[in-house]
Amino acid sequence: MCGIVGLFLKDPSLEPRLGDMLTDMLITMTDRGPDSAGIAIYGDQTAGAAKLTVQSDTPDSDFATLEDDLRRAVTGTVSMTVADTHAVLTIPNDYVAATRGYLKNTCPGVRVMSHGETLEIYKEVGLPRDVAARFDLRGMSGTHGIGHTRMATESAVTTMGAHPFNTGSDQCLVHNGSLSNHNSLRRKLRRNGVHIETExxxxxxxxxxxxxxxxGATLGEALESSLNDLDGFFTFVVGTKDGFGVVRDPIACKPAVMAETESYVAFGSEYRALVNLPGIEVARVWEPEPATVYFWSYDTPPTAKAA
Amino acid sequence: MQTFDLEAEGLRALNASLHAQAADTNQTVWEIVNPKGSHAIAVGLDAPIEVNVKGSTGYYCAGMNKQATVHVHGSAGPGVAENMMSGMVVIDGDASQYAGATGHGGTLVIKGNASSRCGISMKGIDIIVHGNIGHMSAFMAQSGNLVVCGDAGDALGDSLYEARLFVRGSVKSLGADCIEKEMRPEHLEILADLLARGGCDAKPEEFRRYGSARKLYTFNIDNAY
Structure with missing residues (x-):
């Protein structure tokens, strides 16, 4: 199973409530995925700075001196905000690669969950309600976000197996379904030098x-070609810096419901996840078509392209 | 009329109350408020009662229905009226995938659009859709009628047996062994009755009929055991 929720705000006055609304949606989807949960939230941006969200199973020791250590390793303003097992490192944009290298070489217990200018990803094993409480997701504000509740089918229940997955700067992916050609595709990608951590x-x-x-592909092109290259069942929701996208495989067994009002565009694996959103009674509610790539963005009009 | 607040009283209490109704019950009209997309609302009914659901439902609403009339004043999630035996189910909005799947009898009316796999493996149910239907609808449909006032998606009627399919709009593609068939007077008569039961003002003459070409493996007597 697995549950997906997503919320893209058009009305800026709702931004302080983004975390609260997404948390309610996420908890409603507990039945679909009780073993782990995660959220990707697009929040504040500091000019010239990037955010790395990192995770450690032993945060007390790993994060104790990390901020001071990084200040010595990086020129410019560095700050760290710890939330349970996660920490958001704000570093100068030019030092992302250097910081990742530093973490890899000197902090083996620290894993990078996401990087970008506005994106933060938080994910852990446990009931969505408990995961949300550990990170105080309700208190988070932002322009848009996506969340996931996992019922594992293809690999172990671990933090690194939880969703969302970071796919590039300020980009992330959540998935409901199961890919059947992931082993052969993993081998192919690894031969091409792509780092893949888990099974x-x-x-x-x-x-x-x-x-x-x-x-060289755009995200839209990559999603379109995924319809040919990925075998199995999937409803994907992708987050980008300025919006989010939805694509379902051609068979479209995995459920998806969208709702749009003047204030937001919302995604839920089921309508249940959307019932407490403001104005849902008058929202346009529909099911995204199979094999069609949808995008909502702050910078461009919405698109729906049949692949 | 009995009013039932699903949010306050819960699903098991609702379905137990509805199951407790006998054939000669005096509580013939029920209204369910706050459905909020819940699953399995009004499943397994077996009494001549009318149930009005005031909002949208989740998975499997009105599954296995016998005798009852279930009216959803909203949209329905996957598997609405699955395996219906008799009675009537009306959806004011849209229905998600596999609406009316494996239904043996009764009438399912969808006033909006139906998603993929509408009427999959239907076995005698009549389904009337005012809008469009998605891909793989009436897959392996065995008996009954599917009426679509709008358009049909890909692979309509794949591996069909004896069900009749009537489509007013376009058909994106026909599934294996599904062909267009002549609309004879007896079919227009059947269709006129279905349209009247479904509350459609469309004219039977505007529709095309599709059915099985009976060329697949199962139709060859030499393949029988």
Missing amino acids: NDTEVGAAYLTWRMQN
Whole structure:
């Protein structure tokens, strides 16, 4: 199963409530995925700075001196905000690669969950309600976000197997379904030098999109080609810096419901996830078509392109 | 009229109350408020009662229905009226995938659009859709009628047996062994009755009829055991 929720705000006055609304939607989807949960939230941006969200199973020791250590390793303003097992590192844009290298070499217990200018990803094993409480998701504000509740089918229940997956700067992916060709595709991508950490099928889907975009495809093109190259069942929701997209495989067994009002565009695996959104009674509610790539963005009009 | 607040009283209490109605019950009209997309609302009914659901429903609303009339004043999630035996189910809005799947009898009316796999493996149910239907609808449909006032998606009627399919609009593609068939007077008569039951003002003459070419493996007597 798995549950997906997404919310793209058109009305800026709702931004302080984004985390609260997404948390309610996420908890409603607990029945679809009780073993882990995650959220990608697009929040504040600091000019010239990037955000790395990192995770550690032993945050007390790993995060104790990390901020001071990074200040010595990086020129410019560095700050760290810890939330349970996660921490958001704000660093100068030019030092993203250097910081990642530093973490890899000197902090083996610290894993990078996401990088970008506005994106933060939080995910852990446990009931969505408990995961949301650990990170105080309700208190988060932002322009848009996507969340996921996982019922594992293809790989172990671990933090790294939870969704969302970071696919590039300020980009992320969540998935409901199961990919059946993930082993062969993982081998192919690894031969092409793509780093894939786990045996998880969705991570392969995320790595595939990243690899396509690194080779010149736009996100839309990468999603379109995924319909040919990925075998199995999927409803994908992708987050980008300025919006989000939805694509379902041609068979479209995995459910998806969208709702749009003047204030927001919302996604839910089921209508249940949307019932407490403001104005849902008068929203346009519909099911996204199979094999069609949808995008909502702050910068361009919405698109729906049959692949 | 009995009013039932699903949010306050819960699903099991609702379905237990509805199951407790006998053939000669005096509580013939029920209204369910706050459905909020819940699953399995009014499933397994077996009494001549009328149930009005005031809002949208989740998975499997009105499944296995016998005798009852279930009216959803909203949209329905996947598997509405699945395996219906008799009675009537009306959806004011849209229906998600596999509406009316495996239905043996009764009438399902969808006033909006139906999604993929509408009427999959239908076995005698009559389904009348005012709008469009999605791909793989009436897959392996065995008996009954599917009426579509709008358009049909890909692979309509794949591996069809004896069900009749009537489509007013376009058909994106026909599934294996599904062909267009002549609309004879007896079909117009059947269709006129279905349209009247479904509350459609469309004219039978505007529709085309599709059915099985009976060329697949199962139709060859030499393949029988």
